[in-house]
Every structure is written in structure tokens, then in C-alpha cells.
Amino acid sequence: MPSKKLKIQISSPNLLESDYLVLGDQLVKQWRIPTNYPLQLNFGSLRHTVKVISLAKFDGVRISQELADKMGVLPRSSLRLIYRPQSSTLQFGPLVGVLISRDIPGALERPFGPITLFCKELVNACQRQGAYVYFFTPNHIGSSPGKLTAWVYGDTWKQIQVPAADVFYNRLTSRKLENKPSVQHFLKEVKSRYGSHFFNEKFLDKTEVFDALGRDITVSRYLPESHLLRNFTVLKTMCAKYPIVFLKPIRGSLGKGIIRVSRLEGGAYLTLATQVGGTKRQTYPGLAKLFSSISGKMKFTRYQIQQGLSLIEIDRRPVDFRALVQKNLNGKWSVTSIVARTAGSQHFVSNLARGGSLSTVKEAAFKSTLPAGIKAKIGTRLKTAALDIAQGVDKQLPSHFGELGIDLAVDTNGRIWLLEVNSKPSKNDNTPIGGGKIRPSVKQVIDYARYLSGF
Template sequence: MLKSKVAVQVTSPGILPDDVVMLGDAYLKPWKIPQGQPVTLKFGAMRQPVKVVAVEKFDGMRISQSLARRMGILAGCQLRLQYRSVGAVLALGPLIGVLISRDDPSMPEKPFGSITMFCKELVDASAVYGAHVYFFTPEGIGSSHQHVEGWVYAGGWRKIAVPAADVISNRLTSRKLENKPSVQHFFREVKLRHGTSVFNEKFLDKPEVFEALGRDRALVKYLPESHVLRNYTMLKSMCSKYSTVFLKPVRGSLGKGIIRITRLDQENFVAHHANVGGTRKQHFTNLAKLFSSISGKMKSVRYQIQQGLHLIDIGGRPVDFRALVQKNEQGKWSMTSIVARTAGSHHFVSNLARGGTLSTVKEAVAKSNLSSAQGHDASARLQRAALDIAQGIDTHIPAHFGELGIDLAIDTNGRVWLLEVNSKPSKNDNTPLQPDQKIRPSVRNLIRYARHLAEF
């Protein structure tokens, strides 16, 4: 099966009918594309019977304006082209759909809010790699699995009907939206009817991750002891075993709602609550009173109770690490970036939303209270852990992931631990755009993996 990148030109109205495409003879002869006989033009879920007309000394493809509109193409572009003799299919692509939480048509310059720049980067990367990308929300999904209402970029953002894509990247940031019956039905239909690949198709809950990875002997070394907090007995057991434990909302993010419990002596406990302004501190003269104070919250919030770790710190500010791992053009996990995050001065969580700061792994380890002997290969060990954990997620959780944000920590003995796995990693705090870069590696990798999935 031959593959190539072709410049697709859109003709003026009335020049070409929808069922004719003009193609440079440089493509027809080696691929043995039949002339004058019907072939099927495929673009995502769109299928159009066409006849191919050869054009001498022309290195491109011409299609009618109305056909281009049905394809969701508003101007000329570069796409990958394949001819599959079995079934006589002339395929263009890959067509990539990115499912996002919301749009705002009243803001044409910035219709996707803070992720608009990321979306434009994906458009630019698609042009480089011969792909076509659009963006759609759950509201853009109609009753048909054939097409959606999506946003394309052609000199500006425009919303039009586009075919269901070859590959869908699920960037929904809300479980409520992700679990909408219309969204789940659409995922099932496009996979079944069009062979669409959907990656990062679901959120990960903390207990799900730790239970799944706990079944892998090679990964247990990275896992602090963790359980879903069900009752006082469990809290008492963990607090007797560890001087510090953390309560983390099972479905939390950005450090919201985390409680750190520290045992001062047999009777006295301190609870630190993470909030936006800093840390709220409560003192309890026994564990029963502490449990009573959180039992009300447990009616609406499920907590994971986790072994407290003695993390490395910089001047008393805890340090952890965020690795972004993505699948590459061979479909294998690879390391895109890893950064150190140091907690803000009044926080015990390191999220940037809580005043944390970023640095390289090397800088953070050098400034920390980790000895030079324990820290000399810290970066390599963190990267190995991230890739091992990503592979473990693939092996033990029945869902398709193409990128993961993996939060890791190093304790004062130099041991690497897993804190959390995020299946909707932010592009904003991980792979900052360098002055000489127009497209971040994380964005390039997303397009490369999409090409791999669509076999273009």
C-alpha cells in the first residue's frame, strides 16, 4: 500500500462535479488507480463514489467546492493519500477530531478559552504532518454517527459540519460530560461503524489505578499503601502504621480537597486541609474526633487514604515530579517531558494552581535535601518509573490511552513513588513552548500517534 502527501486544491463552483476528482498522473501510474471507473473517496466517515481524472505534469489533487465542504475543508491543504486496491478505496487523512468540553461562538478569536492556543498548535502541526484536525463539543454531537458540528481553522475559526474522524482525542475535562449518554453512544457507534480509534476515552479514579497496578509485581515497589477510606477502623489502622497519612478525593484534581493527617503522639492529631488560599490547620485530641469532623464529607466525597511519604523538599517545601508520557508513531510509550514542581510556601501540594513553581529535575534535586549519591541518577529512575507505570496502565486497565500525566515523588532515601495518574494531562504546565519552537513536542506527538492509529 503506497502512501504519500498530496496538496488538495478546492476549485471554484461549477468547474468540477462532486463525483470527479483530478489527480496528478504521478500518483495514478505507480498506484494503478483506474481512470474513468468508480472508486470510493474516503475521508473519515465520509464515503463518496468518484471517478479519477489524470492531469499531466500536476503534483496534487483537485476537488469541487461542494465536496470540500462535505469534507469540512474550507481551503487548500496538504493531506496523506492512500490507494487501497482491495475495495478500490482512495483514502485521504488522517482526519482527527478533538473532543473538548466547551466552546464560545461569541468569542471568534478565542472560542475555546485558555486552550485555544493549544488547538491552534494542533492545526499547525496537522499541516506539517499532512493531517486535518477539527474540534467539537458534546453539544456538536447530533443524532447521526456520520458527522458532527466542529470547528476548523482557515484564516480564522469557523464552525461547520464535519465527518466523524478516523481518530478522536478525548480532551473532556468533566466526568459529567464524558458520561453523557449521547457521548458514550457516539463513541460506540463510530468505533463500530467507521473503525474510529478513540484514545484517552475515560477518566481514571485513584483506587482503580492503584488496585490495577498492585496486581503487577514489577510495579508494587512504586505504590504507597492505599485504600478507599470506608470507616473509622481503616483510618485508625493506617494512622497507627504511619505517622502521616493523606486523604485524597477519589475523583479530585489540582490538589483540591486533600487532607494531610499527622500523628503528634498517641492522642493528638493535626489535620491540614489544602485550599486555594493556603492550608487550614485543625488540632484534635483524639482520632475519633478527627474522624467525626470528616465523616460528614464522606457522604458526598469518596476518599483514598494513602501512606504518607517523607518527600524531598527545598527549604521545607515538598517537591514532586510530573511526567508527560505519550505514545509515538510506533504506538509505543515514550517520554515527552518531566518537570519538578515545588509546593508554594503555604501549601503542602505542588500544583501550579496552588502557587507551586516549576524547575528541571536536575535543578530541583540539586537544591533539595537529597544526598548527591542518592540523587545522581534521579532523572533516569523517574523516567523509567513513568514508562513502566504507563505500560502497566495499558496492561491492567481495559481502556485506550495515548497520553498520561504521571505524578511521581522521591523520598529522602531516594526511592521513587507514584502519587497519581491523570488521563487528561494539561498541556499548559508541562511542555512550555521555547522561543525557537512554534509547535510543542507534546502536540507533535499527538499528531504522530493519530497517524499511527489511522495507518496513514
């Protein structure tokens, strides 16, 4: 039976008892909902016994203030409703919980810092689709997994008590927070007790991803040669094989800590290292000296060593591509967007945090050093590669992902390569477009939540 989106009306105190709810007679007849008969109402982890009252010429749902408080629902909300006759259950939802890294309770205009606008856009997307969303940090998790304090938006941001959600969306930006025992225990409990879904449940590291995808025949053709930098022998072997290699922190992001190693004449080596404000250049007489200089860092940072690629360029600046791939209302991977990123003048990486700039794939291809016959086809080929890689992640890695940022490169021969897979694509780079419009990337998050929860 399909769900129906209904406007929630909350009765004034004492006008409606908490174990009654009012539905329009047309819906009651259409779905054959028994009236004045005990039914179970489900909303996330909340279980509450109610009886339905039928009301002529009424198109919403009316609940008591007491029940609204238990649900954590604000006035003028819209929710989808499903009736399951086999279990005599009315289910409201989907209820979506977004786990974020931090909040600023005193800053009601911007309680979540740079992702506040994204969170507000999620609220608007939920209202349109009949879903309900709240936001919480690891500090909001208490002793009971079925109930927590969280932020919701009505006329302003406020904190209230809410049930555990049908679907949790992990937007934590810190591995330390993600690995907290309280967070991991909560994740485990809501899955086992309430059947909650939890997507983008973990950070990825580069070695894990490349080792896993290397086992997938469809995806392995996109992979540059890549190894965990365990010792000097690995560095020596890769540098003998390729004139340029990259050392990437396996748990890095935003282009931080990447070292580009290039072979010079006479056996010397040049390193370029990303730093705030520019690139640090250093020359070494040989590989042994170079390894000695980075071996201290290797005590604290594990590196992935990767084959250097001859990327296409615009005005002598390397270009790569970021694909946002998300699961849709049918639970299938689809490409939401692909943008080109050109490195800034002081950097060899294209991340926006390092001075990179965005353009469309078409613009970048046209301006780039790509062969003319490949330029028109590159958009389609990038989309195919992004979908292949997302499906490979699903097959080869045991964790649950609903969106991925996939960084792709195109070399001067037109071959597509995978640079990185990011399970927490940034929500700071692109602000909402305003005017009440919802970006496809935001709508897709709610679509997937609906798919997971059966709405």
C-alpha cells in the first residue's frame, strides 16, 4: 500500500486524548481502517496505542499535544502515513536523524556553523516530501537509544526530545567522534532494537578502498597502481617505475598532507608538499635522503603511494573531477552531479580548500589539453566510471553507503582514473541556491531515506 502525505494538526490541550487520532473519512474508507479499535502507532522507535476517529471532509491528521510531544513533532509539519492491516499498525514517517559533529546552542541563527544552511535545506526538502528530520551530535546521545535530545526547526531552531529515527544519516566530520564508544554503541543498538538504517556509517581510508576495489574486475581498470608505503623498498620500487608518484595520507581529506615526488636528472628528487597558503618545495640528492626526511612523519601518518598521472590541464594547471553519486528513491546509485576542479596557481591539488576553482565538465573539457575527438564524450565516460566505482564499493566493502564523493582524473590520452572515494563529501563548498529551491543532492538524501524506511 502506498504512503500518503498528510498535514499534521495538533489539538489544544484537553481537546483530544493522546490515545486517539483523527483522520478524514475518505482515507479511512479507502484504506479500510477500523475506527474505535486499538491500533499500534509507530513513529521511529515510538510505539503508542491509538484509536482512530473518522471525520467528514477532513484531509489531514489531528493528534493531541501529548502525542505530538512524544513524537517530537512541531505544528504545521507534514508526514507520510502507511496503514498495515496485517499488523493493525499505523506508521508515520520517515523520521530521519542526521548525526553532525558539533552544535553552538547560543547561536540560534547558525547553530551548526557552516553546514547550517544545508541543514535548513534538508528541513525544507522533508516538508515537501512528508518526512521529518532532526539533527544531533554525539553529546546528545544518552543512556536510552530509543530517545534523545535533538534540534528541529519550526519558526526557529529548538532542542526537544525525539524518538530514534527510521533512518540515520552520518555527517560526522571527525574519525575521533565517529569511533567514540557511545556513538558505536548507539549505532549498534538502534539497528538491532528498532531496525533503524544507518548510512554513510564510516570514514574510508585510501588503502582499504584501493585494496577492495582492486578485487573488482569492472573497477580495477580505473585504478592507478597504489600501495601502502610500508618501507623504503616500496618507495624505491614505485619511483623506479614512475617518474612521478604521490604520497597521500590514507586518512587525509581536503588535499592535506599530500606530497608529490618527481625524479630529476642525475638521481635527485623534488618534493612538493601541500601547505596552508602554498606549496613547499624541497630537493634531495637521492631517495634515501628523501625517505629519511619523511620517515619521521610516517610514525604518525600512514601514507598511500600512488602512481603519478599526466593529467589534462587548463593554463598549465591540473584538472580533476568530483562526482557526487547518491542512491535514489529506488535504492539504486545515480550520478547527481559532476564538476571539474582546476588547481589554484600555488597548488598542485585541485581541492577548493587549496585554492581550486569549479567549472562544468563541458567547459573544462573544451579548455583542456584533451584530444578533440574525446572532449565531447568525456562527460558520459566520467558518469559511467563513477557508477561503476560506487557499485564496486557496495560489492567489495561491508559498510552501508548512500552517497559518495568520487574524485576522478583524465590523463592526456583520455583514460579515466580513480583518485579517491570520500564517504563524507563536503556540504560547505556549495551553499543552497536560495528562493526556497531544493538542490537535487538534498532531495536525493530524503528520497533514499524514503526507500530505506518503506515510504
